[in-house]
Each structure stands twice: as C-alpha cells, then as structure tokens.
Amino acid sequence: MTAVAAHHDHHDDHHHAPHGLKRWLFSTNHKDIGTLYLWFSFAMFMVGGFMALVIRAELMYPGMQVVDPEFFNQMTTVHGLIMVFGAVMPATVGLANWMIPLMIGAPDMALPRMNNWSFWILPFAFTILIGAVLMSAFGDGNPSAPNFGWTFYAPLSTKYGPASTDLFILSVHMMGISSIMGAINVIVTVLNMRAPGMTMMKMPLFVWTWLITAFLLVAVMPVLAGAVTMMLTDRHFGTSFFDAAGGGDPVLFQHIFWFFGHPEVYIMILPSFGIVSAIIPTFARKHLFGYASMVYATASIALLSFVVWAHHMFTVGMPLAGTLFFMYMTMLISVPTGVKVFNWVATMWRGSLTFELPMKWALAFVVLFTCGGLSGLMLALTPVDFQYHDTYFVVAHFHYVLVSGAIFSIFAAAYYWLPKWSGVMPNTFLGELHFWNSLLSVNLLFFPMHFVGLAGMPRRYADYALQFADYNWWISVGAFWFGISQLLFVAVCVLCAMKKGKKAEAAPWEGAEGLEWTVPSPAPFHTFDTPPVIK
Amino acid sequence: MAENSSKYYVPESSPWPLFGSIGLFLIAIGAANFIQQSTQFGQNTLRADGTWGQYVLMAGVLWMIATMFFWWRDTIKESLTGLHNEQLSGSYRQGMIWFIFSEVMFFGALFGALFYARWLIIPWLGGAGNNAMTHELLWPGFQAMWPLTTTPDGRTTQVMGAWGLPAINTAILIVSSITLTIAHHALIVGERGRLILFQGITILLGLFFLSLQVYEYYHAYHELGLTLEAGIYGSLFFFLTGFHGIHVTMGTLMLIVCFFRILKGHFTKENHFVYEASAWYWHFVDVVWLFLFVVVYWL
Ligand code: HEM
Ligand SMILES: [Cu+2]
Numbered sequence: 001m002t003a004v005a006a007h008h009d010h011h012d013d014h015h016h017a018p019h020g021l022k023r024w025l026f027s028t029n030h031k032d033i034g035t036l037y038l039w040f041s042f043a044m045f046m047v048g049g050f051m052a053l054v055i056r057a058e059l060m061y062p063g064m065q066v067v068d069p070e071f072f073n074q075m076t077t078v079h080g081l082i083m084v085f086g087a088v089m090p091a092t093v094g095l096a097n098w099m100i101p102l103m104i105g106a107p108d109m110a111l112p113r114m115n116n117w118s119f120w121i122l123p124f125a126f127t128i129l130i131g132a133v134l135m136s137a138f139g140d141g142n143p144s145a146p147n148f149g150w151t152f153y154a155p156l157s158t159k160y161g162p163a164s165t166d167l168f169i170l171s172v173h174m175m176g177i178s179s180i181m182g183a184i185n186v187i188v189t190v191l192n193m194r195a196p197g198m199t200m201m202k203m204p205l206f207v208w209t210w211l212i213t214a215f216l217l218v219a220v221m222p223v224l225a226g227a228v229t230m231m232l233t234d235r236h237f238g239t240s241f242f243d244a245a246g247g248g249d250p251v252l253f254q255h256i257f258w259f260f261g262h263p264e265v266y267i268m269i270l271p272s273f274g275i276v277s278a279i280i281p282t283f284a285r286k287h288l289f290g291y292a293s294m295v296y297a298t299a300s301i302a303l304l305s306f307v308v309w310a311h312h313m314f315t316v317g318m319p320l321a322g323t324l325f326f327m328y329m330t331m332l333i334s335v336p337t338g339v340k341v342f343n344w345v346a347t348m349w350r351g352s353l354t355f356e357l358p359m360k361w362a363l364a365f366v367v368l369f370t371c372g373g374l375s376g377l378m379l380a381l382t383p384v385d386f387q388y389h390d391t392y393f394v395v396a397h398f399h400y401v402l403v404s405g406a407i408f409s410i411f412a413a414a415y416y417w418l419p420k421w422s423g424v425m426p427n428t429f430l431g432e433l434h435f436w437n438s439l440l441s442v443n444l445l446f447f448p449m450h451f452v453g454l455a456g457m458p459r460r461y462a463d464y465a466l467q468f469a470d471y472n473w474w475i476s477v478g479a480f481w482f483g484i485s486q487l488l489f490v491a492v493c494v495l496c497a498m499k500k501g502k503k504a505e506a507a508p509w510e511g512a513e514g515l516e517w518t519v520p521s522p523a524p525f526h527t528f529d530t531p532p533v534i535k
Numbered sequence: 536m537a538e539n540s541s542k543y544y545v546p547e548s549s550p551w552p553l554f555g556s557i558g559l560f561l562i563a564i565g566a567a568n569f570i571q572q573s574t575q576f577g578q579n580t581l582r583a584d585g586t587w588g589q590y591v592l593m594a595g596v597l598w599m600i601a602t603m604f605f606w607w608r609d610t611i612k613e614s615l616t617g618l619h620n621e622q623l624s625g626s627y628r629q630g631m632i633w634f635i636f637s638e639v640m641f642f643g644a645l646f647g648a649l650f651y652a653r654w655l656i657i658p659w660l661g662g663a664g665n666n667a668m669t670h671e672l673l674w675p676g677f678q679a680m681w682p683l684t685t686t687p688d689g690r691t692t693q694v695m696g697a698w699g700l701p702a703i704n705t706a707i708l709i710v711s712s713i714t715l716t717i718a719h720h721a722l723i724v725g726e727r728g729r730l731i732l733f734q735g736i737t738i739l740l741g742l743f744f745l746s747l748q749v750y751e752y753y754h755a756y757h758e759l760g761l762t763l764e765a766g767i768y769g770s771l772f773f774f775l776t777g778f779h780g781i782h783v784t785m786g787t788l789m790l791i792v793c794f795f796r797i798l799k800g801h802f803t804k805e806n807h808f809v810y811e812a813s814a815w816y817w818h819f820v821d822v823v824w825l826f827l828f829v830v831v832y833w834l
Contacts, residue, residue, distance in 0.1 A: 018548055026548040108545045110626040117552035124560035166571045170563035184633045192625050222637045226644035236574040238764030245688040247767035249656040256644055319664060
C-alpha cells in the first residue's frame with residue numbers, strides 16, 4: 001500500500017536498552033510494554049481457561065459431581081470477567097503497543113509513561129479479583145467470590161451480592177482507568193505521531209480498526225464506571241438506582257450495562273478485523289480489496305454499536321416501539337460486517353494463495369466468525385430471541401465470535417508477527433498441531449451448544465435435564481481437548497522467547513507490505529527515531 | 536530556557552507508573568474494606584471503628600499524591616529544560632481533550648439515568664403504558680410525580696428549589712469562566728499583573744462555589760430531608776451534584792497549582808499546556824453545571 005524509503009540509524013539501535021527487572025517494571029518502551037501485555041493476557045487466558053474446565057468438568061455428566069452450585073456460579077462469573085477484561089482486551093492492547101508505532105513510523109507511543117501505567121494497573125486489578133476466588137476456594141466458599149455472572153445484573157450484585165462484590169467493583173474501576181488511558185494513548189499516537197506522508201487513508205487497516213476501538217473505549221468505559229459506582233452506593237449508601245421501592249429500576253442497570261456492553265463486544269472484535277485485513281492480503285499476494293469501504297464499514301459498525309444495546313434485553317418487557325427499534329438496528333449492523341467478510345473473500349479471489357500458519361488462523365477466523373455472526377442475526381429477531389435468550393444458543397453465539405473469532409485472530413497475529421518480535425520463526429510443527437487441534441476441538445466444543453440451546457438448555461446452571469446429557473459429554477470432551485491444545489502454543493511462545501528456531505529475516509513473509517517489515521527482526525529496541533519518509 | 540528539541544521526547548524509564556498502580560491498589564482494597572465495614576444499610580452513619588480499610592485507604596491516597604507530585608515534577612523539569620517540542624505538546628493537548636471526552640461520557644451516563652427514571656420508571660410504576668397491573672400489584676398507592684417526593688415504599692423528602700443558592704452558584708461559575716478567560720488572555724499577551732489577579736479571582740470563585748455547595752448539602756440533609764436514602768430523586772441529586780462538586784474540587788486544585796507556577800514564572804506565551812488544560816477542564820465543569828442546573832434543579 002505504501003512505498004517506503006526507510007533509513008534507520010543502525011548505530012544507535014542497540015545501546016541503552018535497560019537491563020534486569022527495572023527494564024520491565026519502569027519501562028517506557030512500546031515494545032517491552034506490548035510484550036508485557038501479551039504475556040499477561042496469555043497468563044489470564046490460562047487462568048480463565050482453567051475455570052472454564054472446572055465448569056465443563058461439572059457439566060460433563062448430569063447431576064452434581066465436582067463443585068457445589070455456589071462455586072459453579074463463581075466460576076462462570078469470573079471466567080467471563082477474566083476472559084473479557086484480562087485475556088482478549090489486554091492481548092489486543094499488546095498488539096496495538098507493538099505494532100501501531102511500527103506501522104505508522106513513530107518512535108514510540110505518544111505518552112510512554114502513561115502507557116506503562118495502563119499496563120501495571122492490570123496485574124493489581126486482577127490480583128484483587130482472583131484473590132476473591134482463591135479466598136473462596138480455600139475458605140470452603142466462605143467468603144464467596146463474585147457469583148452473579150459477568151454481566152453482574154442488579155439486584156444479584158446489589159442486594160444479594162456477596163461481600164467480595166465491593167472488591168470486584170473497585171477492581172473494575174481499576175481496569176476502567178487502565179483501558180481509558182490505554183485508549184487515549186492509541187488515539188493520540190495515531191492522530192499525532194504518524195511519519196510524514198503517512199496520511200490517514202494510507203494507514204494499515206489494523207491502525208484504523210484500533211483507532212476506532214480506542215474511541216469506543218473512551219466512550220463506554222466511563223459508563224461502566226458509572227454503573228459500578230451506582231452499584232456501590234446502592235449497596236452501602238442507601239441510594240435507590242436499581243431498587244423499585246425507592247423509585248429506581250433493576251432494568252436501569254441493564255440499560256447502563258449494555259450501553260457499555262455492546263460496544264465492548266466490538267472493542268474485542270474490531271482489532272481482529274484489522275489483523276485479518278493485514279494477513280489475508282499478504283498470503284493472497286494481492287492488495288486488500290476495498291480498503292476505503294473497510295474503513296467506512298468499521299466506522300459505521302462502531303457508530304451503530306451505540307444504538308443496539310437493548311437486543312440483550314428483549315425479554316425484560318420493553319415497549320414494542322423500543323423492541324422494534326433495537327431489532328432493526330441490530331440487523332442493520334450485520335450489513336457493514338458483511339461488507340468486511342465479502343472484502344476478505346474478494347481479496348483472496350484469484351490471489352496466489354499459500355497457507356502458512358497465520359493464513360490458516362485467519363481463514364478459520366473468517367469462516368467461524370461468520371458462523372457466529374449468523375447466529376447473532378437469529379438472536380436479533382425479537383420473537384425468536386424470546387425462546388433463545390439465556391440458553392446455550394447464546395453461549396454458542398458469543399463463543400463463536402469471541403473464541404474462534406477474537407482469540408483465533410490473536411493467534412493469527414502472534415504467528416504473523418512473532419518473527420518480528422522475537423527474531424525467530426515460530427515452530428511450524430508445533431504450530432500446525434496447535435492449529436488443527438484447536439480448529440477441530442473448538443467446533444466440537446461450541447457447535448453442539450447450538451443444539452442444546454435450541455432444545456431449551458438454560459445457561460449458567462450447574463445441572464441439566466437428562467435429555468441434554470450426550471451433547472454435554474461431547475462438549476466437555478471438546479473443551480478439554482481445546483484446553484490441552486493451548487499448551488502447544490505455550491511451547492511455541494517459549495521457544496520463540498528463548499530464540500530457538502529458524503532465524504527470521506526482516507521481511508519473512510513474501511507478500512507482506514508495511515513499515516513493520518522494513519526494520520530488522522527482531523525489531524531493535526528503538527525504531528524510527530527519525531521518521532521514515534513515506535511516498 | 537533551552538532550545539526546543541526537534542526529536543520527539545521519549546523518557547528513558549520511570550518508576551512512577553508502577554508506583555501509581557500500587558497506589559490505586561491500596562486505594563481499591565482500602566476503600567472496599569472501609570466502605571463495607573463502616574456503612575450500614577438504612578442508616579445515615581459512617582462507623583469508622585474496627586476496620587483496617589481506613590488506614591490502607593489513607594495510605595493509598597497519600598501514596599498517590601506523592602507519586603503524582605514526583606511524576607509531575609519530572610515532567611515540569613523536562614518542560615523547563617526544553618525537552619518538550621511542538622509535537623509532544625500536541626500529544627498532551629489531544630490527550631487532555633480525550634480525557635475530558637471520557638468525563639463527558641461519565642456524566643452522560645448519570646444524566647441518562649435521570650431521564651430514564653423521570654420519563655420511564657416513575658410513570659411505569661404509576662401504571663402508565665401497559666403497566667396497570669405492575670402498579671396495582673406492587674404499590675397500588677403510588678403516585679407518579681417528578682421530582683419524586685414520595686417513594687413507592689413511602690419515604691418522603693422536599694424538593695431543592697432552583698432559584699435560591701443554585702441560581703447564585705450558576706452565576707458564580709459563569710463569572711469564573713469569564714475571569715479565567717481574561718486571565719488566559721493576559722497570559723497570552725504577557726500581562727503578568729492581570730494574569731495573577733484574575734487567576735486569583737477565579738480560584739476564589741471556585742472556593743466560594745464549593746462552600747455554598749457544602750451549605751446546600753447541609754440544608755438538604757437537615758431541613759429538607761433530601762438525603763441519599765430519600766429514593767431515586769435524592770440518589771440522582773447527590774450523584775450529579777456530588778460528582779460535579781468533586782470535579783470542581785479537582786479543577787480548583789489544578790488552578791491553584793497553576794497559580795503557584797505562574798508566580799514561579801513557569802509559563803510562557805507559547806509554552807503553557809498545563810494552564811490551557813486546566814482552563815479547558817474548568818470550562819467543561821462549568822458546562823456540566825449548566826445542564827445540571829436545568830435538569831436537576833429547575834425543570
Ligand atoms: C452480526 C453481528 C451480531 C449480532 C446481530 C449479534 C446479536 C446478539 C444478540 C441479539 C445477543 C443477545 C442474545 C440474548 O442474550 O438473548 C447477543 C449476545 C452476545 N453477543 Fe452478539 N451479535 C453480533 C456480533 C457479536 C460480536 C462480534 C461479538 C463479540 C466479539 C458478540 C458478542 C456477544 C456476547 C458476549 C453476547 C452475550 C452476552 C451475555 O449475555 O453474556 N456478538 N448478540
Ligand atoms: Cu450486543
């Protein structure tokens with residue numbers, strides 16, 4: 001897309017990289033901070049994944065076997081929270097940190113110290129959250145960890161919330177502060193730090209999607225902060241926001257939460273769109289089809305995402321006009337999403353395709369994300385949602401878009417950019433094993449959920465009726481298979497971190513374009529101290 | 536002052552972000568424990584005995600203030616030694632604008648809750664729309680009204696009128712915005728005397744506003760029975776005016792810090808980002824108040 005005349009000053013690349021613990025604790029370097037984010041999110045992915053396996057172990061057979069229902073609720077709650085706020089979001093922020101300055105020819109993120117602050121808040125916030133679970137697990141469920149679902153609806157989280165709810169509220173505040181600062185950093189970097197000649201419409205799509213993601217973050221994280229603050233005062237200071245006895249309404253909570261919550265799901269998926277839009281052209285050896293339409297589609301998805309929130313609340317008894325509005329708006333959002341899918345397919349049309357690891361993940365993303373989008377469309381139909389709401393069908397929907405969508409694209413990004421980060425190619429044998437095992441197991445895990453959901457199995461229950469037993473057994477098998485397969489990715493990452501493997505060239509992928517491939521692999525500590533010139 | 540450098544300044548490394556995270560951690564666990572142990576549902580009292588949370592919270596706040604101090608000392612030093620170039624000021628400026636935008640969204644959520652309560656919840660509880668049975672079965676005696684002076688379960692309060700203190704406060708804030716603009720202008724044209732004078736007036740107006748707010752709260756609690764526990768009207772009233780008040784406090788502190796930096800001669804015609812940022816923040820707080828005056832007090 002951009003012809004680059006890059007001239008780096010190799011002489012000052014290698015000195016003054018700080019050493020030891022201080023390098024990571026006090027860092028102001030976008031690459032190091034990106035690495036921290038990525039390892040942190042991977043650790044959280046493992047912790048959240050372990051909780052998911054506790055859930056699936058319990059649900060493998062009907063009846064109660066492994067945990068008691070109270071602890072089961074804590075597992076579903078904290079699994080969701082950790083995966084959303086601890087795994088997916090920090091992973092994409094890590095990618096943003098590593099790649100955005102490299103892609104736009106900036107010396108670093110615009111506000112490097114604040115960048116480090118955004119990161120270091122997270123381990124503390126999750127210490128609080130996970131601490132609550134550990135106390136519960138080792139204290140025989142007393143005190144209880146948060147147990148009201150990742151959506152923490154009132155009054156479950158207000159009047160009936162366990163004592164740890166207050167810790168949860170404060171840790172959500174911390175995550176919010178971290179996200180807002182991280183997002184502001186991205187916006188300012190993109191708007192203010194582009195190399196001369198890097199006009200907005202020349203930016204790689206990953207930068208565009210992250211810019212729009214960051215806008216969504218700045219817009220909705222404060223709303224989440226408002227919601228948890230109201231919870232806190234309802235719990236302890238006698239306010240009546242979510243209490244009808246004082247003139248409030250528990251449904252108000254759902255409105256505020258989903259005003260945050262729906263844009264939040266796009267916060268998790270828009271960076272993925274950017275990743276896939278970087279990878280598919282590379283391995284199709286063609287330019288991205290419809291670049292401008294991709295930008296406009298992303299922007300319209302983001303804007304529409306502010307006016308669809310109540311599709312999560314069709315069953316609360318909204319007036320008909322409201323229900324219809326949210327139904328049509330939700331269906332409208334699949335138009336720009338469709339534009340994207342068509343553009344990816346058109347990019348591959350008559351390309352000279354090869355199927356290296358990143359491409360495999362990206363293709364799996366396109367197919368499986370589309371499945372998730374289609375089940376979303378089914379859920380968007382109000383009368384139909386009355387039946388599907390709060391069943392495993394919804395669980396199937398959002399795991400297709402989040403696991404085989406967001407997480408697969410993050411794997412794609414890792415395999416694509418690991419050569420740049422580490423200087424060695426990811427191990428192909430392990431990578432292939434990781435891919436094929438994940439691909440097969442993820443479908444065994446989530447596809448049958450559609451069927452049990454349509455048949456009426458409710459979500460968030462520790463037990464189920466006997467007729468769901470067979471499917472649930474297979475789902476659990478898929479879950480353990482998927483979970484164990486991820487250990488292969490641990491091996492891939494550790495090998496790369498130890499620099500074991502084939503040495504990577506500056507541009508290891510034949511068809512790849514973009515500034516990030518003009519610097520050596522691994523990328524030196526400082527890049528683009530003097531901005532490159534982009535023609 | 537040294538020449539501005541042409542390269543974008545990327546600091547070497549800094550301990551303050553990590554320290555800031557530790558501070559937030561202390562505040563979070565301290566506040567959670569303190570709030571939990573020291574409040575009792577249905578009672579307007581704080582019991583501060585027998586909790587460790589208060590000490591952790593206080594330690595966290597002090598820790599945070601110290602961290603902020605050292606962090607800003609570093610940036611001020613960098614600014615004074617000319618490490619900040621035009622592009623970096625741009626980053627700071629844009630960052631501040633987006634921070635204010637996030638604050639706008641926070642208040643947006645609170646205003647949204649107010650409209651939802653006023654236009655939907657209350658009428659529905661009173662039986663509007665298809666909610667006749669809700670009304671009949673839940674609180675048949677409930678009368679829909681705004682401001683809600685009698686809650687469904689029978690708690691009562693009086694309404695805070697608009698044309699007493701709140702109107703005076705509105706005037707104070709508007710005038711303070713004007714005086715601040717005069718001061719800002721004086722800074723740009725380099726009239727130091729006028730700058731110091733009007734900056735001082737603005738700060739005094741801010742403090743005056745805050746003390747009237749405190750007085751109003753006292754009045755609300757002791758004479759009107761308007762409390763946090765007085766139902767949704769009280770909840771919204773104190774949330775909106777309270778968070779606004781916190782923001783005025785922060786804005787005033789920023790203006791005070793600027794005042795001392797003016798006295799030290801830190802700001803020049805070209806280089807006074809912090810001053811500009813505080814001024815934007817002040818105007819933002821002012822605009823929020825205007826909305827608040829209209830929808831919370833007046834209509
Ligand atoms: C074509 C696009 C999409 C449509 C039409 C759509 C529609 C819906 C609807 C109507 C629901 C509510 C179902 C119910 O609770 O009854 C839902 C739930 C959900 N969707 Fe989507 N969706 C779409 C894309 C996405 C994407 C891209 C993501 C995330 C990356 C996502 C994540 C979720 C999540 C997490 C939930 C469940 C929330 C919960 O109740 O815990 N969706 N979706
Ligand atoms: Cu949604």
